[in-house]
Every structure is written in structure tokens, then in C-alpha cells.
Amino acid sequence: AQSVTQLGSHVSVSEGALVLLRCNYSSSVPPYLFWYVQYPNQGLQLLLKYTTGATLVKGINGFEAEFKKSETSFHLTKPSAHMSDAAEYFCAVTQVGNEKLTFGTGTRLTIIP
Amino acid sequence: NAGVMQNPRHLVRRRGQEARLRCSPMKGHSHVYWYRQLPEEGLKFMVYLQKENIIDESGMPKERFSAEFPKEGPSILRIQQVVRGDSAAYFCASSSQGGGAEAFFGQGTRLTVV
Numbered sequence: 001a002q003s004v005t006q007l008g009s010h011v012s013v014s015e016g017a018l019v020l021l022r023c024n025y026s027s028s029v030p031p032y033l034f035w036y037v038q039y040p041n042q043g044l045q046l047l048l049k050y051t052t053g054a055t056l057v058k059g060i061n062g063f064e065a066e067f068k069k070s071e072t073s074f075h076l077t078k079p080s081a082h083m084s085d086a087a088e089y090f091c092a093v094t095q096v097g098n099e100k101l102t103f104g105t106g107t108r109l110t111i112i113p
Numbered sequence: 114n115a116g117v118m119q120n121p122r123h124l125v126r127r128r129g130q131e132a133r134l135r136c137s138p139m140k141g142h143s144h145v146y147w148y149r150q151l152p153e154e155g156l157k158f159m160v161y162l163q164k165e166n167i168i169d170e171s172g173m174p175k176e177r178f179s180a181e182f183p184k185e186g187p188s189i190l191r192i193q194q195v196v197r198g199d200s201a202a203y204f205c206a207s208s209s210q211g212g213g214a215e216a217f218f219g220q221g222t223r224l225t226v227v
Contacts, residue, residue: 004155036218043117043204044156044218090155099169100146101216103155 002027002093006104014112019078021107023065023091026072033074034092034101035065044090050074061085086111115140117207117219118187125225126195134190134222138207145188146216147180150202159203162188195226 007022025031032051036044048059055067061084065076074091088108092101118137126132138145143164148156158172162182173180177195182188192199202223206216 041220041223043119043220044206046215046217049215092156099144099161100158100172101148101156102158103148105155 002031002095002098002102004091004093004102004104006089006091006107008107009105010108010110012110012112013081015083016080019063019076019081019085019109021076021089021091021109023074023076023104024072025074025091025093027093027095029095031093031095033065033067034094035059035063035074035076036090036092036103037061038088038090038106040087047076047089081111083111083113085109117205117217119203119205119219119222121222122220123223123225125227127227128196129194132192132195132199132224134192134203134205134224135187136190136205136207136219137187138205139209139217142207142209142217144208144210144216145182146206146208147188147190148204148206150204150221152201156204159190192224195224197226200224200226 003026005024034049035047038044048057050057050067058064063078088106090106091104094101145162147159150156160180161169177193179191202221204221206218208216
């Protein structure tokens with residue numbers, strides 16, 4: 001079984017401030033982890049993913065995430081928020097041999113000018 | 114290379130009508146997934162298909178919902194006798210291989226049942 005918990009359904013940060021979106025997962029086997037971004041009335045775009053190897057993963061638009069097995073976490077960060085980062089962010093998990101993604105409930109990020 | 118194409122983008126149906134949602138995967142992709150997003154919720158897996166085969170339909174409601182991915186043409190998600198609770202965004206994703214490979218999402222079909 002697999003599940004994802006995203007802490008904070010709404011997060012607001014000032015432009016230029018650090019963005020931290022939290023994701024904890026549960027998986028009975030080594031997970032594959034993903035962060036997706038969804039802009040209003042759009043589909044999901046992959047930001048970054050962890051499968052194996054280096055635990056610090058860099059993605060598009062300056063985002064990165066670190067896989068921490070001991071904490072079962074995969075938090076998403078960006079050093080300096082930009083207005084264009086305002087969107088909904090989803091963390092997702094799957095496993096080798098399991099075809100479906102299990103998504104968290106999402107975090108809506110608001111950027112304050 | 115066009116992305117995952119879904120149509121229509123918006124669909125309005127009266128209660129009791131049928132809804133047909135279409136998804137054309139990315140070129141070269143033979144794995145298709147359907148997800149449903151209810152308001153203020155994350156995406157929930159519905160069904161996973163490969164060409165002419167349903168591989169995993171564990172997320173599909175037992176009644177009124179069906180999916181296919183024929184040898185030729187797009188994948189179809191069909192909802193018969195729609196009810197208000199079917200109102201949601203339905204997303205299709207495709208990948209070139211399974212096993213956790215990156216899935217690319219379409220822009221979704223927003224179904225409104227009135």
C-alpha cells in the first residue's frame with residue numbers, strides 16, 4: 001500500500017522568500033516520488049522526480065526536493081519565490097511494478113507581492 | 114511532438130445522459146491512465162490501459178463507468194447515466210513504459226452535470 005500526506009493545503013510566501021512545501025509518504029517498498037504543478041484550468045506538469053540514486057533532485061523552474069528515507073519525506077523547496085510560482089502543487093508516489101500514482105491532496109501556493 | 118490531447122476540454126451533461134471523454138496519448142506512448150479530480154481534492158487513479166487491454170481498473174466505480182483503448186484511435190472514458198456527483202475534472206496521462214516511468218498529463222476534461 002502507498003499513500004501521500006501533504007501538510008498545509010494553503011501556503012503563502014512573500015516574493016523572494018523561501019518556498020517549502022511538505023510531503024510525507026508511506027510505501028511498503030522503495031518508492032518513486034514525484035512533484036507536479038497545476039496552474040488554473042490546466043493539466044499537471046512534472047516538476048521533478050526521484051527514482052533511485054542521488055537523494056537531492058533538481059527540477060524545473062528552480063525547484064528541488066530531497067528524498068529522506070529516515071523521515072519518509074520528499075519536501076519541495078525553492079530558494080526565492082516568484083510570482084509565477086503561484087499554483088497548486090501535488091506530491092505523488094508509486095512503486096516499481098505498480099502502475100498507478102497516488103497523489104496527495106495538494107498545496108495551493110500563493111505568492112505575496 | 115504534440116502532448117497528451119484530451120477533448121472536449123469542457124463538457125456539460127444533464128443527469129441521465131452519457132459522457133464520452135477522449136484521450137490521445139503522446140506519440141509512441143502505449144500506456145494510458147485516467148484520473149479523476151474532485152473539487153478541492155487530489156487526483157484519484159481510475160484505470161490503467163494498454164492497447165486493447167485493461168490492465169488495472171481498481172479505481173473505477175463498479176457501475177456506469179467504462180474505459181477502452183482500441184488498437185486504433187484514442188482512449189475513451191465513458192460514463193453512462195451521469196449524476197451530479199460525477200462532476201469533476203478527468204485527466205488522462207500517458208507514458209512510454211510502465212513501472213514508474215514519467216507520465217505526461219493532458220489538460221483534462223471538466224465535466225459538469227446539471
